[in-house]
Amino acid sequence: MSASGERGRRRHRAEAGGGPAGVNGHAVPVPGPGMALWCHGLSFSYEEARAPIPALRDVGFELAAGRSLALLGASGSGKSTLLQVIKGLDAPEAGEVGLDGRAPAAPEYAALQREVGLVFQTPELQLFAASAREDVAFGPRRLGRPETEVQAAVDEAMELVGLPPDVFAGRHPYALSGGEQRRLALAGVLAMRPRLLLLDEPFVSLDPATRRELARILARLRAAGVTLVLATHDVDLAWALCDELLVLDGGRVLASGPWEAGEAGQALLVASRLREPFLVELWRRLGRDPARAPRTAAEAAEALR
Amino acid sequence: MTPALDPTPTPLTPPARPDGSSGTRPLGGGAGEGSGEDALLEVRDLRYRYPGAPTDALQGLDLTVAVGEFVAVVGANGSGKSTLARLLGGLERPAGAAKAVACGHDLLADDGRMAARREVGVLFQNPENQLVAECVEDDVAFGLENLAWPPEEMRRRVDEMLARFRLTELRTREPHLLSGGQKQRAALAGVMAVPRRVLVLDEPTAMLDPAGREEVLEAVRGLRADGLAVLLVTQEMDEVVGADRVVALELGAVVYAGDVHGLFSDIALVRRLGLSLPAAGDLALELAARGRPLKPLPLTLDELVATLGGPA
Numbered sequence: 001m002s003a004s005g006e007r008g009r010r011r012h013r014a015e016a017g018g019g020p021a022g023v024n025g026h027a028v029p030v031p032g033p034g035m036a037l038w039c040h041g042l043s044f045s046y047e048e049a050r051a052p053i054p055a056l057r058d059v060g061f062e063l064a065a066g067r068s069l070a071l072l073g074a075s076g077s078g079k080s081t082l083l084q085v086i087k088g089l090d091a092p093e094a095g096e097v098g099l100d101g102r103a104p105a106a107p108e109y110a111a112l113q114r115e116v117g118l119v120f121q122t123p124e125l126q127l128f129a130a131s132a133r134e135d136v137a138f139g140p141r142r143l144g145r146p147e148t149e150v151q152a153a154v155d156e157a158m159e160l161v162g163l164p165p166d167v168f169a170g171r172h173p174y175a176l177s178g179g180e181q182r183r184l185a186l187a188g189v190l191a192m193r194p195r196l197l198l199l200d201e202p203f204v205s206l207d208p209a210t211r212r213e214l215a216r217i218l219a220r221l222r223a224a225g226v227t228l229v230l231a232t233h234d235v236d237l238a239w240a241l242c243d244e245l246l247v248l249d250g251g252r253v254l255a256s257g258p259w260e261a262g263e264a265g266q267a268l269l270v271a272s273r274l275r276e277p278f279l280v281e282l283w284r285r286l287g288r289d290p291a292r293a294p295r296t297a298a299e300a301a302e303a304l305r
Numbered sequence: 306m307t308p309a310l311d312p313t314p315t316p317l318t319p320p321a322r323p324d325g326s327s328g329t330r331p332l333g334g335g336a337g338e339g340s341g342e343d344a345l346l347e348v349r350d351l352r353y354r355y356p357g358a359p360t361d362a363l364q365g366l367d368l369t370v371a372v373g374e375f376v377a378v379v380g381a382n383g384s385g386k387s388t389l390a391r392l393l394g395g396l397e398r399p400a401g402a403a404k405a406v407a408c409g410h411d412l413l414a415d416d417g418r419m420a421a422r423r424e425v426g427v428l429f430q431n432p433e434n435q436l437v438a439e440c441v442e443d444d445v446a447f448g449l450e451n452l453a454w455p456p457e458e459m460r461r462r463v464d465e466m467l468a469r470f471r472l473t474e475l476r477t478r479e480p481h482l483l484s485g486g487q488k489q490r491a492a493l494a495g496v497m498a499v500p501r502r503v504l505v506l507d508e509p510t511a512m513l514d515p516a517g518r519e520e521v522l523e524a525v526r527g528l529r530a531d532g533l534a535v536l537l538v539t540q541e542m543d544e545v546v547g548a549d550r551v552v553a554l555e556l557g558a559v560v561y562a563g564d565v566h567g568l569f570s571d572i573a574l575v576r577r578l579g580l581s582l583p584a585a586g587d588l589a590l591e592l593a594a595r596g597r598p599l600k601p602l603p604l605t606l607d608e609l610v611a612t613l614g615g616p617a
Binding site for chain 1: 381512517580581609
């Protein structure tokens with residue numbers, strides 16, 4: 001039952017203070033390495049009284065292990081549905097999701113599926129336990145992991161999201177601030193040590209400082225080799241965090257592949273009711289090559305100083 | 306392409322009431338309230354505590370919003386922004402206040418809060434909490450039905466709101482099957498269907514895609530032109546830039562009220578409050594740290610490009 005948790009796992013230890021990834025100055029172990037993902041011909045519809053509403057139509061793409069993918073598209077384009085189908089919460093009507101190169105028919109597929117973490121939109125609404133520690137422990141316990149491993153994973157995950165267990169473990173989840181609750185909910189998923197992490201609009205409703213903190217946590221997971229799929233409307237944070245792009249439009253793939261900021265990229269984003277990342281637009285407006293636009297304000301400042 | 310919004314939107318303010326009832330009477334209430342002459346919202350020393358909470362969520366908050374004014378409210382998660390929005394909408398009874406008036410109604414009195422609810426629209430953070438009907442058009446009509454609008458007028462109003470928020474094609478859709486952004490637009494249409502004098506928006510764009518966000522902001526700009534006062538609670542610093550005034554909360558009290566540039570020029574305060582600069586200002590800060598300060602501090606892409614001297 002717990003095979004998925006340990007087999008061949010490599011522990012990555014990030015250096016404290018190493019670049020922007022330092023979380024509260026703590027050196028924390030993070031899960032890894034990442035899991036490869038492919039989707040072939042995925043279709044899915046929501047049942048409604050009159051007629052089914054198609055949410056995904058023939059969606060296909062591949063994502064190599066350790067890569068990070070920005071899942072973009074207008075409201076209603078199918079982003080949340082796609083994440084739920086990848087996680088296996090909704091069965092596709094057609095097509096399949098491959099994990100680590102294995103099709104759903106493979107005997108080890110169920111174990112691989114347990115290494116896929118999904119952070120729902122406003123995940124703090126699902127906090128329920130009487131203490132932060134118990135809430136974070138719920139997931140790994142449900143996976144049948146030994147209690148010592150569960151406790152280690154809880155400590156690790158809470159540390160990683162900036163809620164050190166010595167301070168927060170005993171707190172009631174409802175006594176935490178909104179930003180702390182969001183991070184606690186993320187810790188609950190990280191405690192299961194996912195190798196593929198799916199995030200559905202993780203930045204919504206967070207204050208700017210908490211949003212940055214969360215972006216730093218994700219950057220750190222990415223650096224540790226976790227494969228990320230980030231569904232978001234925040235194109236600036238997506239641009240800073242993701243090397244690949246998948247644009248959905250009405251449930252169909254409008255584009256997928258490495259995120260390049262050239263003319264085609266701009267046209268694509270505008271056509272999808274999105275906008276270009278701020279730094280790409282700035283580069284264009286300054287007469288510089290948008291295809292070589294920086295990913296972060298710090299990189300931009302280095303180039304402009 | 307973003308569809309253009311109706312260029313001549315129906316006025317969203319209440320029509321004059323034939324009986325001359327509270328809705329259209331001059332503001333400011335009784336004698337001795339000089340500061341409230343143009344104020345649609347005025348609170349002094351406003352306090353609120355959640356049941357069982359060890360401290361006040363609002364600790365003596367002062368705020369005035371004048372007719373047609375667009376005020377942004379910022380602050381970290383938990384600073385009291387949403388609590389303030391609920392109190393101003395007459396949805397909670399203040400623990401106390403030296404003064405608490407919305408559209409001429411006393412928020413400290415039960416009947417005053419009831420009256421305020423009709424004129425102060427509040428859009429909540431999570432549209433799920435605001436959608437109650439079985440299809441979108443019924444949801445938009447919900448408030449009007451409660452106010453017993455004549456059916457023909459109600460139908461016209463609902464059609465206008467559906468068009469304004471690009472919901473016409475979704476009018477028969479069940480709200481729970483909409484995406485997050487569509488839900489928020491439906492909720493907003495429902496709030497705006499009832500004629501309002503003040504609109505309190507609690508992070509109305511948080512769940513919208515960039516185009517949807519721009520439509521809502523465009524609609525908010527339109528509301529200002531209609532004479533509505535708008536109080537926008539937001540975590541999007543780019544949205545703050547367009548406001549007449551910004552109010553920053555910390556631990557349930559106002560720690561800054563004034564010019565938008567004034568707030569963003571005080572980096573120490575911005576950081577303390579868990580805020581950030583708009584993207585343009587953020588880059589300016591990084592440049593300043595590398596020995597190239599930009600003055601005045603650019604807050605928009607246009608200002609940044611102009612300051613850096615790139616091609617127009």
